[in-house]
Amino acid sequence: MxxxxxxxxxxxxxxxxxxxxxxxxxxxxxGEFVSVTGPSGSGKTTFxxxxxxxxTPTGGEYLLDGDNVSHLNDRQRSRLRNEKIGFIxxxxxxxxxxxxxxxxxxxxxxxGFNSKERRRRIEKVLEQVGLSARAKHLPSxxxxxxxxxxxxxxxxxxxxxxxxxxxxxxxxxxxxxxQVMELLEFINEWGTTIVMVTHDPDLARRAHRNIQIVDGxxxxxxxxxxxxxxxxx
Amino acid sequence: MFGYYVxxxxxxxxxxxxxxxxxxxxxxxxxGASMTVLTLNYMMSQNPLAHKDSVLxxxxxxxxxxxxAYQRSSNEMPVQLTYRDATALLRSDIPARQAAMHRYGFTxxxxxxxxxPFSGEARITTRQFFAxxxxxxxxxxxxxxxxxxxxxxxxxxxxxxxxxxxxGENSVGRSIDLNGEPFTVVxxxxxxxxxxxxxDLNNGPFNEAEELYIPFGLxxxxxxxxxxxxxxxxxxxxxxxxxxxxxGESVWIQYWVELQSAEQLENYRDFLxxxxxxxxxxxxxxxxxxxxxxxxxxxxxxxxxxxxxNRVLGWLSLAFLLVCVVNAVALMLAKFLRKAPEAxxxxxxxxxxxxxxxxxxxxxxxxxxxxxxCGILLALVGLGTIRxxxxxxxxxxxxxxxxxxxxxxxxxxxxxxxxGIYPAWRVSRTNPSLYLKTQ
Numbered sequence: 265m266x267x268x269x270x271x272x273x274x275x276x277x278x279x280x281x282x283x284x285x286x287x288x289x290x291x292x293x294x295g296e297f298v299s300v301t302g303p304s305g306s307g308k309t310t311f312x313x314x315x316x317x318x319x320t321p322t323g324g325e326y327l328l329d330g331d332n333v334s335h336l337n338d339r340q341r342s343r344l345r346n347e348k349i350g351f352i353x354x355x356x357x358x359x360x361x362x363x364x365x366x367x368x369x370x371x372x373x374x375x376g377f378n379s380k381e382r383r384r385r386i387e388k389v390l391e392q393v394g395l396s397a398r399a400k401h402l403p404s405x406x407x408x409x410x411x412x413x414x415x416x417x418x419x420x421x422x423x424x425x426x427x428x429x430x431x432x433x434x435x436x437x438x439x440x441x442x443q444v445m446e447l448l449e450f451i452n453e454w455g456t457t458i459v460m461v462t463h464d465p466d467l468a469r470r471a472h473r474n475i476q477i478v479d480g481x482x483x484x485x486x487x488x489x490x491x492x493x494x495x496x497x
Numbered sequence: 498m499f500g501y502y503v504x505x506x507x508x509x510x511x512x513x514x515x516x517x518x519x520x521x522x523x524x525x526x527x528x529g530a531s532m533t534v535l536t537l538n539y540m541m542s543q544n545p546l547a548h549k550d551s552v553l554x555x556x557x558x559x560x561x562x563x564x565x566a567y568q569r570s571s572n573e574m575p576v577q578l579t580y581r582d583a584t585a586l587l588r589s590d591i592p593a594r595q596a597a598m599h600r601y602g603f604t605x606x607x608x609x610x611x612x613x614p615f616s617g618e619a620r621i622t623t624r625q626f627f628a629x630x631x632x633x634x635x636x637x638x639x640x641x642x643x644x645x646x647x648x649x650x651x652x653x654x655x656x657x658x659x660x661x662x663x664x665g666e667n668s669v670g671r672s673i674d675l676n677g678e679p680f681t682v683v684x685x686x687x688x689x690x691x692x693x694x695x696x697d698l699n700n701g702p703f704n705e706a707e708e709l710y711i712p713f714g715l716x717x718x719x720x721x722x723x724x725x726x727x728x729x730x731x732x733x734x735x736x737x738x739x740x741x742x743x744x745g746e747s748v749w750i751q752y753w754v755e756l757q758s759a760e761q762l763e764n765y766r767d768f769l770x771x772x773x774x775x776x777x778x779x780x781x782x783x784x785x786x787x788x789x790x791x792x793x794x795x796x797x798x799x800x801x802x803x804x805x806x807n808r809v810l811g812w813l814s815l816a817f818l819l820v821c822v823v824n825a826v827a828l829m830l831a832k833f834l835r836k837a838p839e840a841x842x843x844x845x846x847x848x849x850x851x852x853x854x855x856x857x858x859x860x861x862x863x864x865x866x867x868x869x870x871c872g873i874l875l876a877l878v879g880l881g882t883i884r885x886x887x888x889x890x891x892x893x894x895x896x897x898x899x900x901x902x903x904x905x906x907x908x909x910x911x912x913x914x915x916x917g918i919y920p921a922w923r924v925s926r927t928n929p930s931l932y933l934k935t936q
Contacts, residue, residue: 313930318845339849346847353933357842361512373501374847418846430933 350419409440524868527821529875700725861917869909
């Protein structure tokens, strides 16, 4: 599903060059739920941004569904992102002056669905996250947990095969965090591949597999070696 | 997606009412000021005879001082003719139509004792004036043919004058007194007010059209002098009294001809050449042989109806609009960059850079539409103020037609798009990942 081989990402200022990812190799299979942990500044978010094609790697190869996406132009990457990837953020990132219905509508608009299809999908995901009655509410009228459920609904509306979650429970209390985690597990059971960055070891353990990133490299050596061997085979 | 972007733009404008109002105001003030000046220039440079531009010609003859060229026109020829030249040219049968004319005025009175006598602007002209300039008649028509050369006391009234004197009835055959002399009404023209008054740009190009039209053959009987500009170079008229004025070298007659084919034009050129040569033999026209037949569109330029000052003012108004656009750029940049996090979210959800750019350009276009509508209102206020300050003489040009209103909206949209392109480009180029983590 997702395959990164020797990915490098560096940021350069006038005087300093920072290596966020170095020879980063990783493979995530279809239907997996992978948690990504690591200390602050280790490169977790950079990995997630490259995986979501929000940033381009400085070097290396990134295959999504077998296609090399490293050299696609902005329009091609945007279309792939819209069709295959759903994002969930720590800060929810709902658009504050759009109600829930219109927030979930955003990715569907870029997908080019007609209004009937958009409405069908929006009503379906709102029902799945238990917020059908709040469709016309603004994000500010909801609790943090409810906002994160809306964000999940928005990510799911396009029926992506790949969900990227960046500390999705980081801003929630333990009860809401558990509810969101259960929702993600439920989504994964439907077949959606999930990669979740988290600081919480308990949540990380609930994933099928945990990847540790340290200093821009995967510390799950066994899988990394296996991935590298598979790539060279 | 266009409708979606428009709805997002309106939502965004309503979300930041103060900033939006400032942006609309910046565009509106720039458009209002520039459209006020541009409307004046546009209306002043209108050619009311555009439909006959290929067949009408103003006639100029260089009968000026042998020692010094005429200095008040760019082609160094007087823009009016002497009376004797005008009457000589009238004898030509080459033009399909022709008219000699000048400005005059009468005291008008009628049998209606309740109507106080009033001063009426008049045009002394020949009978083909009306057909030459497509003047529409409400009642009757032009005067008899012999009235151009002999004293026939007939008059054509304007619609307003007919309403004043006869309540708008068909007054053909009725009589009015001009300077105490009886004149028979032979025609009443419909509403007609060319602006600029192209047939006589030398005497108030934006004055109202005349109230009375009087036959040319009455000069000697009433010793009619021009109420308009008269220019001369000779030290005195060539003779005593009024006859000396008529035969003198002062120029005060405007002269127009209609030449409907290249052949007519060529024949008329030959005629004028022959006429000047003949006059030279009589001791007149001592300058090099020179005449001009000028089309209405060129006549407006030659007479500098739109002066250099007007043109400079037009450029200054556009410069002011540019200043307003620069202000709008700064305001839009502030607004769009403040909403960069939202653009980041949209990018994460599948919007391309181009989609984000188009969304913001359309928002700036919406600002332009609102700015244009407000700009039209400001321009109308500006033109109204000019009408008040000008005591009415510029009423006809200080008005906005539909074309200029559309131009105002177009200018506003263009200005706002120009103002929006850079901010929209900036926000579309921002790295979305910067905002997704920090929101």
